[in-house]
Amino acid sequence: MTARRLAPRVIALSYLGLLLAAPVGLVFFRTFEHGFGPAWDAVTTPEAQHAFWMTILMVVVAVPVNTVFGIVCALVLARHQFRGKALMNAAVDLPFAVSPVVIGLALILVYGQGGWFGGWLTAHGIQVIFSTPGMILATIFVSLPFVVREVVPVLREIGTEQEQAASTLGASSWQTFWRVTLPAIRWGVGYGVVLATARALGEFGAVSVVSGKIQGRTETMTLFVEQRFHQFDLTGAYAASVVLALLAVATLLTMNLLGSRTEGR
Amino acid sequence: MSIKVVNVSKRFGDFVALDDVSVEVPEGSLTALLGPSGSGKSTLLRVIAGLEQPAGGCVEISGANATRLPAQKRGVGFVFQHYAAFKHMTVRDNVAFGLKIRKRPKDEIRRRVNELLELVHLSGFADRYPAQLSGGQRQRMALARALAAEPNVLLLDEPFGALDASVRKELRIWLRRLHDDVHVTTIFVTHDQEEAMDVAEQIVVMNDGRIEQIGEPHELYDHPANEFVMSFVGPVNRLGDEFVRPHDFELMLEPNGTTQEVMINRIVHLGFEVRVEFTLPSGEDAWAQVTRETAEQLELEPGQIVYGRPGRSRVFN
Numbered sequence: 001m002t003a004r005r006l007a008p009r010v011i012a013l014s015y016l017g018l019l020l021a022a023p024v025g026l027v028f029f030r031t032f033e034h035g036f037g038p039a040w041d042a043v044t045t046p047e048a049q050h051a052f053w054m055t056i057l058m059v060v061v062a063v064p065v066n067t068v069f070g071i072v073c074a075l076v077l078a079r080h081q082f083r084g085k086a087l088m089n090a091a092v093d094l095p096f097a098v099s100p101v102v103i104g105l106a107l108i109l110v111y112g113q114g115g116w117f118g119g120w121l122t123a124h125g126i127q128v129i130f131s132t133p134g135m136i137l138a139t140i141f142v143s144l145p146f147v148v149r150e151v152v153p154v155l156r157e158i159g160t161e162q163e164q165a166a167s168t169l170g171a172s173s174w175q176t177f178w179r180v181t182l183p184a185i186r187w188g189v190g191y192g193v194v195l196a197t198a199r200a201l202g203e204f205g206a207v208s209v210v211s212g213k214i215q216g217r218t219e220t221m222t223l224f225v226e227q228r229f230h231q232f233d234l235t236g237a238y239a240a241s242v243v244l245a246l247l248a249v250a251t252l253l254t255m256n257l258l259g260s261r262t263e264g265r
Numbered sequence: 266m267s268i269k270v271v272n273v274s275k276r277f278g279d280f281v282a283l284d285d286v287s288v289e290v291p292e293g294s295l296t297a298l299l300g301p302s303g304s305g306k307s308t309l310l311r312v313i314a315g316l317e318q319p320a321g322g323c324v325e326i327s328g329a330n331a332t333r334l335p336a337q338k339r340g341v342g343f344v345f346q347h348y349a350a351f352k353h354m355t356v357r358d359n360v361a362f363g364l365k366i367r368k369r370p371k372d373e374i375r376r377r378v379n380e381l382l383e384l385v386h387l388s389g390f391a392d393r394y395p396a397q398l399s400g401g402q403r404q405r406m407a408l409a410r411a412l413a414a415e416p417n418v419l420l421l422d423e424p425f426g427a428l429d430a431s432v433r434k435e436l437r438i439w440l441r442r443l444h445d446d447v448h449v450t451t452i453f454v455t456h457d458q459e460e461a462m463d464v465a466e467q468i469v470v471m472n473d474g475r476i477e478q479i480g481e482p483h484e485l486y487d488h489p490a491n492e493f494v495m496s497f498v499g500p501v502n503r504l505g506d507e508f509v510r511p512h513d514f515e516l517m518l519e520p521n522g523t524t525q526e527v528m529i530n531r532i533v534h535l536g537f538e539v540r541v542e543f544t545l546p547s548g549e550d551a552w553a554q555v556t557r558e559t560a561e562q563l564e565l566e567p568g569q570i571v572y573g574r575p576g577r578s579r580v581f582n
Contacts, residue, residue, distance in 0.1 A: 161349035169363035
């Protein structure tokens with residue numbers, strides 16, 4: 001092995017090691033420093049459990065919504081020509097460009113008391129801000145681009161011939177979508193879902209602004225980590241972080257597993 | 266089923282793809298749409314299939330106006346140049362697609378698919394994926410898929426265009442035989458005049474979005490309607506206003522009053538056929554196609570001066 005070939009490898013590995021592996025590894029180490037017991041106790045308090053289920057709720061609502069609408073948006077962007085398409089294309093990337101904190105504030109302006117819909121919503125007994133609906137909206141907002149961005153290039157690549165063939169064979173557009181288009185883009189959709197899930201799990205800024213951080217009510221796992229940290233409960237903060245990391249790893253593994261199963265037919 | 270296209274026009278932006286095109290395809294026939302790229306032949310086929318909407322005019326399939334009918338309801342089988350195989354389905358599922366959409370009973374589907382796979386010689390490949398097939402096999406699969414639901418009309422868009430020369434020849438003989446067996450009204454698009462003449466009973470020659478001539482292969486060759494058809498359906502020399510096929514140019518050793526002096530530049534032996542390239546006194550270059558026998562009798566050599574005349578020529582205004 002010559003130095004010339006070795007050098008990039010060393011650089012890449014040390015970069016990843018120092019910036020990714022070491023901090024994450026250290027969190028794991030600190031969590032179980034005093035054994036499994038304290039860590040388990042820290043994440044099984046009612047408050048922690050509530051935060052865990054809140055995070056799961058965010059994912060379970062935001063990801064399917066963004067998957068369905070993401071596929072629709074991708075079809076429109078890849079297959080249709082219309083005025084304002086460039087604008088729509090840019091709008092999809094907005095959550096990437098705008099800081100989550102700003103997104104949170106924007107949601108308060110629209111749905112909060114004195115906001116556009118705030119008065120109407122309050123009059124009908126619906127509270128969006130400082131409550132679960134607002135947190136879900138914030139999570140949907142920040143995880144919106146992933147499915148669209150993964151699916152558009154796949155749609156462009158497969159072209160429209162298979163869909164045309166299906167229509168000449170008697171398939172309606174609905175049948176064509178389910179039997180031809182969706183199976184053809186399933187990898188793009190799958191990858192988009194993984195990324196959106198990861199984003200929804202880890203979202204902090206926007207949710208933090210709209211949630212009001214009410215313990216045991218509007219706290220997700222990430223907010224719980226911060227709260228524990230500020231109260232000098234480091235074991236609790238580390239243990240909750242490990243739970244978040246494990247959720248993310250589980251998402252990736254599920255996707256890989258599904259992938260290898262369908263591929264191995 | 267017969268097909269009738271009446272005064273169809275189609276534009277893509279400023280480009281006129283079809284300019285007031287009318288054509289009739291009799292039931293059970295095998296028709297070729299022949300023309301250079303950009304001549305509108307594929308667009309015409311796609312209009313018949315319902316994959317493109319014409320700006321004007323109408324399409325009739327077996328006497329019924331189909332102009333506004335979507336592709337899915339026209340009962341056409343369409344074969345694409347690049348196969349358009351469903352990549353995530355096995356060969357069997359590809360062929361069964363149209364039957365499954367029509368919700369036919371399972372054992373009927375199985376029987377029909379087996380029958381078709383037999384017909385296209387793919388019985389041993391039923392459980393493979395399209396990626397595991399060669400180009401020729403994929404195109405045969407696409408044909409079986411198009412035929413599965415017993416279409417009224419079979420439309421093929423440059424079906425052999427993406428294949429090797431040898432596979433192409435084999436498949437066109439095979440398509441010809443298939444048509445003799447199945448007898449479904451068939452239209453195929455090609456830019457290859459030899460392919461069109463080899464396979465089709467009727468050829469529609471297209472150029473610049475218009476139809477130049479419709480006829481049987483020998484009619485087009487012997488009685489071309491215009492300069493374009495003459496030069497598109499076979500090789501041609503242009504001598505002043507006259508058009509001469511190379512095999513109609515006679516060469517001889519002695520002048521006979523109607524001949525011109527020609528100076529031989531090059532002789533190309535292509536087996537039975539010999540190409541003789543020469544220059545006329547007018548300075549025009551031309552070539553003659555003679556048999557090997559004639560070339561040997563005349564003992565032709567480059568640099569030699571012989572005498573020649575067009576045995577048959579055509580002038581168009």
